Amino acid sequence: MTVGVSAEERQKILEERKKRFRILVCIDGSDECYQSLRYAAKLGRGVDADIILLYVRPVDQGLRSGGLEVRVARENMMNWGLELPGIQYLKKGRDILVELGDMAEDWAETSTHTDVEGDPLGDNKIEYRNEHGTSIVLKLKTATGIATGILEQYELGPYNMIILGASGRWRGLAKSLWDPAVAEKVAIHAPCSVLVARALEVGHGYLICTDGSERAMEMVRKNAYLSSHCGCPISLMSVALDMESKGEAQKYVDEAKNMLDSMDIEVKETIVKVGNPVEEIIEAGIDYSLIIVSDTGKSGLQRFFMGSVAFKVMEKANNSVLITR
């Protein structure tokens, strides 16, 4: 249980956090994750966001190592003064932020350690904070699985967005036969927006998709605001299922455009297509750095069993996809 923080204080901290825009960036040492970190930094600049860098280390399991707990080996490593896997990845992430100017060396630094049962190392956290209260956190977390770890981290402090790369390490070779890939699992269960980064390069513009629903319009507004802050050109898109409803789709796009115009946000182009929404969105999305789709509001399992356009786009697209909730 918590040491030194009462439930009330914790509640207060959570309330404070809700007021801030918080981005959770999952770091796994791949190039993709650092690209998405750069993107997070750019996105966060406009709203003075907190950025949390997370590395999840699967908890050591003695059953697979023939009965000798892996912690014996790990303790031995620590006796030699060797660093934990993951720490160097997180430090590299911090260096990138310093390089980009989103963080300075003189930020106040606090480190915390939480014991995790069955693991000699537990969770470790370093928080950097400037005088305005913006914080950047490096967190090394231990969890039974990578996806579980990311979702558990969400529980600890609400985040507005989770960014993760859909690269190799997320998919354990043997496990993937039974388990969906990490990105998939996080996207299903996380209650906040999830960005799955694939070779994320800022600058090619955003493709925001809408289906005309009130919810989708709200998402368009929120996303357009964020994207305008990183100065990326915005394109709006809507897909009609057949020719008859094409006019309707055109109406949605125009509505969205008007809304953005009134917010002084420039819309580069509007696209209306007819056909299967998933295929059309993926095809049109190739030229953009990011496809933004809004989730239909189905929850967890419903989403898993019935599927949704947003989810299928995330699964099949070749470039980065942001699912907003």
Added chain:
Amino acid sequence: MRQENSKQNTGGKNGIHFSALPRKLHSNNWQEKFHAGELSKAVALRSQLILYFFWEKKWFFIAMLVGAGMLNLPPPEDLSRQGMVVLTMSVVAIILYVTEPVPLPTVALLIVIAQVLLLGLDSSDVAGSLMNDSVLFIMGSLMLAVAVVKQKLDKRIAWLIIRITGTKTSRICFGISVVSGILASFIGEHTVAAMMLPVGITLITLTSDDPKKVRNLAAVVLLSISYGCSVAGIGTPSGGARNAIMIGYWKEFFYDPTNPETFKFIVDYLKWMVFAYPIFLIQLPFVTMTLLFTFRPEYSDLSRAVVKLRAQVEQEGAMKAADWAAIGIFFLTLTGWIFFSGEIGLGTVAIFGAAAFLVAGLVRWEDINSGVNWGVVLLYAAAISLGLQMKETGAARWVAESFLAWLAPFGASDGVGLLAAVSILTTGVTNIMSNGAAVAVLGPIVLKMAVVAEESSVVIGFVTAVSSSFAYLTVIGTPACVIVYASGYLKTTDFLAVGWKMVLISTAIMLLAASIYWPLLGM
């Protein structure tokens, strides 16, 4: 429940809050809606949780359904009712073991419960069948493993290797494989992997701080440790749990104190070494060659790292009395295994070694207690107990006969063909479960196959025990791979890239030994 131990106040009163965005954004009061939405989501999530529980545990229910279905089928003609029950238990246990919907030791507990409830055995009999010399050996050698790792002799071993090999990468890697292998062949691969892992990582990090620049070097050095240990596990009976399990099965299945003909089924320590040690030694050079060809390290000379390592070793000072005592106990245990394990059992010697380390005060019980995963002992105990019931109820014989009938059209029902089939089967199973468990499950079946096909049970047993170490393809296959993977320097694909070559080489070497070398020994 865990919570973040955050003593810092998240303050942030001076910052620009997200809620302080321009009014335009608030035109629909979206933030209120946002929070209301979150609340309803939380409620919906709770109602999903129950369903989610079933989804996560789906394999448990599938396994139970398969079990219920098999129990309700009429048993095949030549299989008794009891045999069918044991067969069902094995199938369900394997499904649970591989898909892991519940913590693995639970599978052991379920086996015990099923033995009493479904087979109608007496509870005390079941409890008695859980403990025998093989299980005692597994327990003792795990305790011994923690004790040996805690002695911190690794730096001295590393220095010894490098003094002999010099600073060339290829020679150092070969040296690491040889020394890791020879040690592992006596005290088990996980012990040596845990001990040598920091040596490998130190050599890598001292060469370059940037992991990207030493990716291939890391793969070669670390895999030299893990494969060196893995191929060595077959060398002696104390090299791995699977060997002890096989020795136990031979004795249990064929040994009859009144019949001198059956005395050949008592395989003692030296006899095992004569059979298996050459196979291990022949594999060693192939390990280094395969690794160097597959990865081609960035640095061909590690003198920079070696100089720094030397400085570290010199800080340790001269050997202390405790170090000598540890080495003494180690060799005493070794002598016990080689010369006395035939009479007093492998398990007793292992327990003796662990006790000696504790008596000498070289290791704390707390370290042993937290360093050994006792669930593994439980798993092996249940697996061996189930294996023996496979034999007693005739289930093993039935599976063996069916399998042979299925192999016959391929010409693999006898001779080298059968050996190859058994080897492929074992290699397949061992890559998806741990190698000890693979032998515990397959042992009774392959030994019965040998009886039915009128082949040598000892040779088939060796083939199974040896092939069970060929789990080079996946990370979870062998303990040494799991431990080395935990360092974070390797990818799962690294194991696959070099693993398939190792499987082919090792299988070929073993089949050669089985068809040429072992017959020379009179088997």
